[in-house]
Amino acid sequence: MALFQIAEPGESAAPHEHKLAVGIDLGTTNSLVATVRSGLAVCLNDDQGRPLLPSVVRYHADGSYEAGYDAQKQQALDPKNTIVSVKRFMGRGLKDIAHLESMPYDFIEAPGMVKLKTITGIKSPVEVSADILKNLKLRAEAALGGELVGAVITVPAYFDDAQRQATKDAARLAGLNVLRLLNEPTAAAIAYGLDNAAEGVYAVYDLGGGTFDISILKLTKGVFEVLATGGDSALGGDDFDHRIFCWVIEQARLQPLSPEDARLLMMRCREAKEFLTLNPEAPITARLNSGELVDVKLDVASFAEITQTLISKTLQPVKKALRDAGLRVDDVKGVVMVGGATRMPQVQKAVGDFFRQEPLTNLDPDKVVALGAATQANLLAGNKTGKDDWLLLDVIPLSLGLETMGGLVEKVIPRNSTIPTARAQEFTTYKDGQTAMAIQVVQGEREMVADCRSLARFELRGIPPMVAGAPRIRVTFQVDADGLLSVTAREQTSGTEASITVKPSYGLSDDEIAEMLKASMTHAKDDAMTRALREAQVEAERMIEATEAALAEDPHLLSAAETEKIKATIAKLRETVAGDNRRLINIAMDDLGYETQEFAHRRMDQSIKRALAGRSVDELQALTPHGEEK
Amino acid sequence: MDLTADFFSLFELPKSFRLNLSELDSRYRDVQAQVHPDRFAHGSELERRLSMQWATRANEAYQTLKKPLERAKYLLELAGHDLQAESNTAMPADFLIEQMEWREAVAEARTGGDHHELEHLHQRLAGDLRGRYDELGELLDECHDYPLATDRVRRLMFLEKLLHEIDDALASLDD
Numbered sequence: 001m002a003l004f005q006i007a008e009p010g011e012s013a014a015p016h017e018h019k020l021a022v023g024i025d026l027g028t029t030n031s032l033v034a035t036v037r038s039g040l041a042v043c044l045n046d047d048q049g050r051p052l053l054p055s056v057v058r059y060h061a062d063g064s065y066e067a068g069y070d071a072q073k074q075q076a077l078d079p080k081n082t083i084v085s086v087k088r089f090m091g092r093g094l095k096d097i098a099h100l101e102s103m104p105y106d107f108i109e110a111p112g113m114v115k116l117k118t119i120t121g122i123k124s125p126v127e128v129s130a131d132i133l134k135n136l137k138l139r140a141e142a143a144l145g146g147e148l149v150g151a152v153i154t155v156p157a158y159f160d161d162a163q164r165q166a167t168k169d170a171a172r173l174a175g176l177n178v179l180r181l182l183n184e185p186t187a188a189a190i191a192y193g194l195d196n197a198a199e200g201v202y203a204v205y206d207l208g209g210g211t212f213d214i215s216i217l218k219l220t221k222g223v224f225e226v227l228a229t230g231g232d233s234a235l236g237g238d239d240f241d242h243r244i245f246c247w248v249i250e251q252a253r254l255q256p257l258s259p260e261d262a263r264l265l266m267m268r269c270r271e272a273k274e275f276l277t278l279n280p281e282a283p284i285t286a287r288l289n290s291g292e293l294v295d296v297k298l299d300v301a302s303f304a305e306i307t308q309t310l311i312s313k314t315l316q317p318v319k320k321a322l323r324d325a326g327l328r329v330d331d332v333k334g335v336v337m338v339g340g341a342t343r344m345p346q347v348q349k350a351v352g353d354f355f356r357q358e359p360l361t362n363l364d365p366d367k368v369v370a371l372g373a374a375t376q377a378n379l380l381a382g383n384k385t386g387k388d389d390w391l392l393l394d395v396i397p398l399s400l401g402l403e404t405m406g407g408l409v410e411k412v413i414p415r416n417s418t419i420p421t422a423r424a425q426e427f428t429t430y431k432d433g434q435t436a437m438a439i440q441v442v443q444g445e446r447e448m449v450a451d452c453r454s455l456a457r458f459e460l461r462g463i464p465p466m467v468a469g470a471p472r473i474r475v476t477f478q479v480d481a482d483g484l485l486s487v488t489a490r491e492q493t494s495g496t497e498a499s500i501t502v503k504p505s506y507g508l509s510d511d512e513i514a515e516m517l518k519a520s521m522t523h524a525k526d527d528a529m530t531r532a533l534r535e536a537q538v539e540a541e542r543m544i545e546a547t548e549a550a551l552a553e554d555p556h557l558l559s560a561a562e563t564e565k566i567k568a569t570i571a572k573l574r575e576t577v578a579g580d581n582r583r584l585i586n587i588a589m590d591d592l593g594y595e596t597q598e599f600a601h602r603r604m605d606q607s608i609k610r611a612l613a614g615r616s617v618d619e620l621q622a623l624t625p626h627g628e629e630k
Numbered sequence: 631m632d633l634t635a636d637f638f639s640l641f642e643l644p645k646s647f648r649l650n651l652s653e654l655d656s657r658y659r660d661v662q663a664q665v666h667p668d669r670f671a672h673g674s675e676l677e678r679r680l681s682m683q684w685a686t687r688a689n690e691a692y693q694t695l696k697k698p699l700e701r702a703k704y705l706l707e708l709a710g711h712d713l714q715a716e717s718n719t720a721m722p723a724d725f726l727i728e729q730m731e732w733r734e735a736v737a738e739a740r741t742g743g744d745h746h747e748l749e750h751l752h753q754r755l756a757g758d759l760r761g762r763y764d765e766l767g768e769l770l771d772e773c774h775d776y777p778l779a780t781d782r783v784r785r786l787m788f789l790e791k792l793l794h795e796i797d798d799a800l801a802s803l804d805d
């Protein structure tokens with residue numbers, strides 16, 4: 001069969017084969033990749049047995065780069081070209097970035113998102129993140145011995161649309177099929193909940209290097225329901241380092257530092273912070289380029305004092321999330337701690353005091369997110385074994401709205417709505433004969449447009465000229481299961497519909513991704529065309545496999561003629577997959593998509609009916625081949 | 631069954647205001663377990679799109695039926711009573727005066743930072759709402775008196791908003 005001829009060694013397209021899927025925790029500080037092996041979620045280590053990959057990328061003059069520990073070691077030598085904590089720049093403009101002055105990079109303002117000037121050339125944070133992801137992808141493929149069918153990538157729950165879109169773009173750029181963007185605290189809850197058969201309301205407090213998330217979840221048999229989420233996408237362990245940094249500069253009365261010295265001192269401050277977790281006092285010494293010697297000591301009490309405001313800053317979103325969930329502190333059965341920065345004793349104490357219970361720290365705060373993501377990836381890839389099945393209901397962290405008169409925001413979808421979700425709103429013109437209308441989409445909780453993040457601005461044209469107030473323009477917001485938004489606008493009174501769909505403006509178009517892929521390929525053996533062909537083949541195989549499985553499962557939903565038609569279309573697609581013409585494969589896939597459309601509807605219908613009625617399969621077989629009335 | 635079926639039919643529940651909420655919960659979960667995009671992450675593009683539409687619909691239905699005010703509004707809509715069109719008529723003066731008194735009390739407690747008083751106002755209003763919803767249930771499920779139910783729903787819209795403001799005031803004292 002053609003299907004098997006093109007399968008790589010170690011990989012098979014046979015239906016019930018275990019599919020290679022991974023979960024990736026793309027962290028500010030550290031990233032990890034994990035998978036489910038023999039029913040157990042495990043992190044995949046590098047060739048030296050280390051699970052973490054520091055999220056650091058160094059670019060060289062010859063266009064090559066290194067990611068991870070090697071890059072991290074060099075950061076003080078080559079700070080401009082060694083990018084750390086790039087996650088802080090994802091989907092962010094220059095004005096959004098805190099502590100710019102203590103960063104050594106050459107930033108370039110670009111529409112929607114900053115870029116960084118490196119010796120290799122100008123890099124967007126998306127490309128830097130893609131380089132981290134590529135490294136993990138290679139690690140996983142080497143460890144698993146085959147191509148990945150897909151990956152679940154985690155994002156902070158509090159990431160907005162721009163940050164999520166940037167993350168998804170980075171994954172695509174790294175050649176990963178994104179099965180889902182999963183919120184980090186939710187991933188942690190999956191890992192914890194499944195391991196402990198937990199039931200009840202849990203809070204997940206996730207303080208990483210650069211982001212803070214709080215999620216309140218309700219765990220009931222097989223359902224993980226996020227009730228509310230909150231956080232601060234620019235608050236984390238890095239800020240504790242920065243507090244120490246400022247304290248040292250003050251103590252040692254230092255003059256403004258060079259980028260190299262600043263980076264060196266910042267590393268020392270981080271070491272001191274981590275040292276203080278188990279020790280009462282930490283020495284901070286550094287020989288600066290200027291020849292000056294920094295030599296100070298920081299004790300636990302002073303450390304707690306200079307970082308106290310940071311900790312209370314995390315408790316505000318905690319209170320808000322509880323309120324949004326309609327719960328009180330006493331309703332929370334357990335508090336799961338996630339993220340390296342929750343190792344700090346003063347954080348654990350503050351959280352314990354707030355929730356009036358010892359937080360749960362028995363999980364490895366570094367790994368739990370990746371392990372949860374791997375577990376979810378395994379489920380999404382279709383590797384479930386029947387009994388281990390669960391449903392995840394997550395929410396959108398920030399409200400979505402539109403600009404109305406006077407720069408005010410009209411909320412369309414409130415924060416903490418369960419996704420996927422959609423909402424339509426009607427607008428009209430305010431001038432006679434008006435044929436165009438500007439639509440500005442924002443995200444955030446504030447009342448003024450200026451205080452929210454602008455996601456997209458687009459113009460709806462071709463409104464038929466009518467008196468003011470007569471046109472009815474329906475703007476629909478759709479948020480998908482990744483938490484990503486698309487907006488459609490349509491004029492409804494006229495027969496001629498003006499309709500457009502926008503992805504918020506900072507997102508990369510497919511063409512841009514293809515362009516970037518091609519550009520990056522000049523430094524790799526792979527070639528973009530082969531890669532695209534291979535991707536189409538894999539996609540087609542997936543489609544054939546899914547269709548055949550559906551045919552086997554639900555033959556009763558189709559008439560004999562319909563079944564024949566679908567089988568013939570599958571055969572045609574199979575022929576094209578054996579060839580090397582990507583266009584033909586895509587056409588044949590579209591054909592199969594078209595032929596199976598009705599079938600898919602009937603299947604969906606059937607499953608809902610089954611779920612509600614709990615009827616047996618036998619009874620359903622008695623349905624007519626043409627399904628039910630629509 | 632299709633995407634345009636009404637929310638009650640979607641969950642195969644009777645079209646009534648008095649609803650067994652735990653039954654609603656479990657049916658919502660049953661439906662999501664079948665249609666959620668996580669079930670189709672490795673499916674065809676069409677399946678993924680369909681699943682997003684169904685899951686979106688199920689969420690909308692659940693959110694609407696879960697909250698009594700939304701559920702009542704929805705029942706009126708199904709019965710052909712457009713709240714929007716009828717909301718131009720002014721509310722009776724005594725109701726409006728009562729509203730103003732409530733609002734003054736909330737504002738005073740808020741500026742005075744009186745947590746206790748706000749809690750008290752919340753309790754009182756919540757109790758008042760319960761009684762009104764009982765009445766609404768009778769109007770909708772037994773009397774089928776939609777015009778009167780519409781009037782009651784409009785009042786409840788004011789009161790729910792007020793309750794929200796009290797909660798906001800409580801929250802602002804918490805921070």
Ligand SMILES: Nc1ncnc2c1ncn2[C@@H]1O[C@H](COP(=O)(O)OP(=O)(O)O)[C@@H](O)[C@H]1O
Nearest residue numbers: 027028029030208209210237274277339340341
């Ligand atoms: N023992 C420790 N004590 C205090 N902070 C720590 C410790 N270990 C790690 N951290 C801090 O945790 C942060 C990284 O946490 P991590 O969960 O890996 O972040 P991210 O998810 O953002 O990559 C860093 O700020 C690091 O300094």
Ligand SMILES: [Mg+2]
Nearest residue numbers: 027208339369
């Ligand atoms: Mg993390």
